[in-house]
Amino acid sequence: MDDQQLTRRARGLAAAIEPVAGQVYFSPECHANYEALGFGPSPGDFNGVAGPEMESYFCSRGSVMGQVPGSVIAAAFGVFNHTMVERIVERGWRKTDAPTICRARDDGAIAQLRRVLGDRPEGVDEARTLLDRADADLEPYGKPLYAGLAALERFDDPLADAWRLADRLREYRGDAHTAAWTSAGLDACQIGVMSELYWGLPARSYSRTRMWSDEQYDAAEAPLDARRLLADRQLTDEGRAFREEIEVVTDRGCRPIVEALGDDIDPLIATLGRWGAAVRGARGYPASGPHDLADAAT
DSSP: OOHHHHHHHHHHHHHHHHHHHHGGGTOHHHHHHHHHTTOOOOOSEETTEEOOOHHHHHHHHHGGGOSOOHHHHHHHHOSSOHHHHHHHHHHHTTTOOHHHHHHHHHHHHHHHHHHHHOSSOTTHHHHHHHHHHHHHTOOOTTOHHHHHHHTSOOOSSHHHHHHHHHHHHHHHHHHHHHHHHHHTTOOHHHHHHHHHHHTTOOTTSGGGGGTOOHHHHHHHHHHHHHTTSEETTEEOHHHHHHHHHHHHHHHHHTHHHHHHHGGGHHHHHHHHHHHHHHHHHTTSSOSSOHHHHHHHHO
16 A cells, blocks of 8 residues: 555544544533533533533543643643643642543543434444454554553443544544654644644644743744744745655554555445534534644645
8 A cells, every 4th residue: 555545544534533533522411521520611612612621621531541640641642731731630630530530531422422323323333343443453552542542441332332442543643643743853832833834724823722822832933944844934835745744654653544444444434424424513523623624735
């Protein structure tokens, strides 16, 4: 399989998985579960959906790795201001523990999928089988969020188990992406700056959700200007090629998933695509996410 075919399949699968797995961060059921644990409510509309509350976001997503400090969560997530993450997680762990919020996370995500798709959506058994095949032989080394999810229990219920497996594959790609941009010599703020421009967004817009200050942006952009990757807060041709190569390296990191699925990847993408469209239609995931913007950019 050449790089072009690998990229098409890896990105197609990632885009199909995203709203099915990523809906956990916008699920009203999750927000309600977290509020019951003492966290604040969703802060309100975020691109047409109920946005995540930061303490519960970091603690719930990080909980798959166990009761770890904020520094570990910041390192695993990669793209956030680590000082801010450490403070937020410290506050969050005063409210609950990792196993409790991890159950709340699972329960809320699965509940939203049931509400939108029903208990046994069309194709659920086949999708579960294919997701299981994609996950079966993956190695966890260098992939902290994937490793944490891989250690959690599976579910007997097909839809719940499909959710678990989709979440694993989503974080596997995310971990591979972090390895790609760090090995390319970027820091956390720099990859945020380059990604939003690569997606066609204004400078210092989407990456603001990662809690960077203007001073930190200035410090991050100066070396990118010096490397001729940026000019006037826009990607140069060299910068766009550089950022695309990071995505290609990420695709290569997902080769085991793509090869395990073979030609069955297209039916899986089709099924997940239908589910994702339904989730978006129910305002369970933003109408346009990073994978959509990346596809448009390329």
